[in-house]
Amino acid sequence: MTDWKNPPKLFIPGPVHVLPEVLEQLSRPTLGHRGKEYSQLHSETVGMLKEILYTQQNVFLSTSSASGVWEGSILNGVKMDETVLCTMCGAFSDKYADVARACGRQVEELKVEWGQAITPEMVDKKLAEGKYAAVTMVYNETSTGLTNPVYEISEMLRDKYPDILIFVDAVSGMVGLPLHFDQLGWDVVFASVQKAFAIPPGLAVFAVSNRLMEKSKTVPNRGYYFDFQQFAKSDAKNQTPTTPVIPHIMALHYQCGRLLKEGMENVWERHKKMAEFVRGWAKENFALFAPEPYASNTLTAVKNTREIKVGEVIKALQEKHNTVFGNGYGKIKDLTFRIAHMGDITLDDLKELLGWIDDELK
Ligand SMILES: Cc1ncc(COP(=O)(O)O)c(C=O)c1O
CATH class of the missing domain: 3.90.1150.10 (Aspartate Aminotransferase, domain 1)
Known part of the structure; x- marks a missing residue:
């Protein structure tokens, strides 16, 4: 057995x-999540993540796996009467479309064979055909071992469709692949920590643009657990809206320190x-x-x-x-x-x- x-x-x-020294971080004495020790841990961790993601915008910590942020991005960024274009090239990018549909949003699919990449030309052609509030992409499709040319796609989007929001699943890409959030003009990017952060599962990291934070204020029925406005309100106090998975945040703090040192x-x-x-x-x-x-x-x-x-x-x-x-x-x-x-x-x-x-x- x-x-x-x-x-x-x-x-x-x-x-x-996961390295033994990272596992050790998970067994540190716990903290109260509304106390000043947690606030310090939170603000230092978020500060390092901003450097890692090359952003001066918003970075949040979600006590969930990344799938929660799939849902959060749709609930906060796409109104009921708006359409999201989901680019699909494998199991996980396909699921992003399922999540958008499960949230009751209108989905248009741009689908290629598993193992093929999404190209800027394909996205351009599709966007030219309709009116979209947002586009979803997977940076690194874990089912097929494929990295989409997201820098090139993002450049095209910035040039030709500057009003369309860009949501990027970087679950198996973040940290392992280049990611300059502000320069790319993305509106959401997210990952769970059990991939290249090399921490046990249970926590997700995500960045949100200021323009999406503004739009989200106007989107009704954003739900409760993944309401980005609540994340921002709590983050202003160096806290999270609900009790966070503090041991994982200690491990994340440790790993961010190592990444920046390297x-x-x-x-x-x-x-x-x-x-x-x-x-x-x-x-x-x-x-x-x-x-x-x-x-x-x-x-x-x-x-x-x-x-x-x-x-x-x-x-x-x-x-x-x-x-x-x-x-x-x-x-x-x-x-x-x-x-x-x-x-x-x-x-x-x-x-x-x-x-x-x-x-x-x-
Ligand atoms: C590309 C991608 N997106 C989303 C997910 C879902 O992440 P989680 O299981 O952490 O919710 C995975 C999981 O492997 C993934 O590889």
């Missing part, structure tokens, strides 16, 4: 491996080096699922060209090395497998992992 008290080392694309450019470069190594292995032994120019630097989706029994290899690695990597996701479950290279995973960890996979495939 699997021993949950001795779990395997994780190379799945979230939750990812420097974001160096962090992105470190992710790129790990990705290049895994891509090299994947191309030598199998193939990449996403076209190489769009292949992600935080995880690799390997096309299972040799039709190996992925489940058996994962099981063997778990039994022999107490380590797991990711199987395929959703409708490409059997066609792919996924290896995460984000957060505190190292190149040496990846060399060891791929060596073990090689041994199994001999």
